[in-house]
Amino acid sequence: MSEIKYQILKIKVNRENENIKFALDTDKKYKRLTGIFASLPEDENNQALFATTMELRVADIEIFPEGFEIKMLSCGQQVTPNDRFFDQIEQEARGNQITGRYIDGGNANRYPYVAKIYLKLEEKV
Amino acid sequence: METTGATKWKIFDFVITEEHQILPIDIKLPKDVKVCKGVILSVKEYMRINYTDNTQLGELSLQFNARKLHPLHLNLHYQKDLTNKKQALKLDCKIEDNQSITGFYMDYGLVPKLMPYTVKLYLECYATDAIHS
Numbered sequence: 001m002s003e004i005k006y007q008i009l010k011i012k013v014n015r016e017n018e019n020i021k022f023a024l025d026t027d028k029k030y031k032r033l034t035g036i037f038a039s040l041p042e043d044e045n046n047q048a049l050f051a052t053t054m055e056l057r058v059a060d061i062e063i064f065p066e067g068f069e070i071k072m073l074s075c076g077q078q079v080t081p082n083d084r085f086f087d088q089i090e091q092e093a094r095g096n097q098i099t100g101r102y103i104d105g106g107n108a109n110r111y112p113y114v115a116k117i118y119l120k121l122e123e124k125v
Numbered sequence: 126m127e128t129t130g131a132t133k134w135k136i137f138d139f140v141i142t143e144e145h146q147i148l149p150i151d152i153k154l155p156k157d158v159k160v161c162k163g164v165i166l167s168v169k170e171y172m173r174i175n176y177t178d179n180t181q182l183g184e185l186s187l188q189f190n191a192r193k194l195h196p197l198h199l200n201l202h203y204q205k206d207l208t209n210k211k212q213a214l215k216l217d218c219k220i221e222d223n224q225s226i227t228g229f230y231m232d233y234g235l236v237p238k239l240m241p242y243t244v245k246l247y248l249e250c251y252a253t254d255a256i257h258s
Contacts, residue, residue: 045205050171067136069167069245076208083210088132088249107171 028095035085038073044085045108051105059096144234162211169243
């Protein structure tokens with residue numbers, strides 16, 4: 001039985017500079033949230049990453065404040081999968097709600113696109 | 126009194142509008158911030174100009190605790206290639222009570238036609254919160 005789960009949050013961005021509120025319950029069968037990775041469409045020069053920000057709270061505790069750039073949570077395919085995750089995070093999962101706001105930076109080559117946020121959950125109950 | 130601690134990110138934006146601009150920095154951190162664990166510098170905008178990657182745009186100097194500590198004097202590079210993993214540069218500076226972080230950002234004048242850009246300074250902090258008294 002796996003002790004780690006990668007839960008996905010998909011955010012559809014329809015137009016430039018769109019401001020999107022989101023909420024998601026973490027899987028209640030896992031105790032800890034230990035990593036986050038953001039995957040955006042790999043367009044030319046990864047332009048969609050520029051100026052795009054994501055504010056994030058877990059159980060109403062601030063993790064990333066307003067203005068936190070999504071590029072801090074992303075990297076390319078040349079980075080080995082286990083190293084891609086932003087791992088300076090340690091929060092209780094167990095069904096706690098993740099809330100946030102995704103603000104597109106207006107630089108993507110095409111719209112709409114889907115931003116995928118992967119949550120690394122550990123310790124199955 | 127029992128306390129808990131956690132990582133908190135503090136982000137400060139500085140908009141550069143003139144060539145060779147020198148922008149003074151004076152940041153007052155909240156009382157609960159005890160340590161600045163690390164720092165990340167970033168340029169917000171996607172610059173639609175023919176830069177090679179890693180072009181130097183300017184430099185940042187930071188001083189802590191009434192200028193008693195001067196742990197950082199760092200070049201800011203414009204990175205078009207975002208495929209590497211981003212990590213904070215470690216500092217581990219203890220923040221004394223009621224002290225500011227001061228310093229400056231100086232533009233090198235290399236951005237053509239005075240294209241304004243935003244320097245984002247990320248401070249990875251350790252903060253404590255009193256929970257019982």
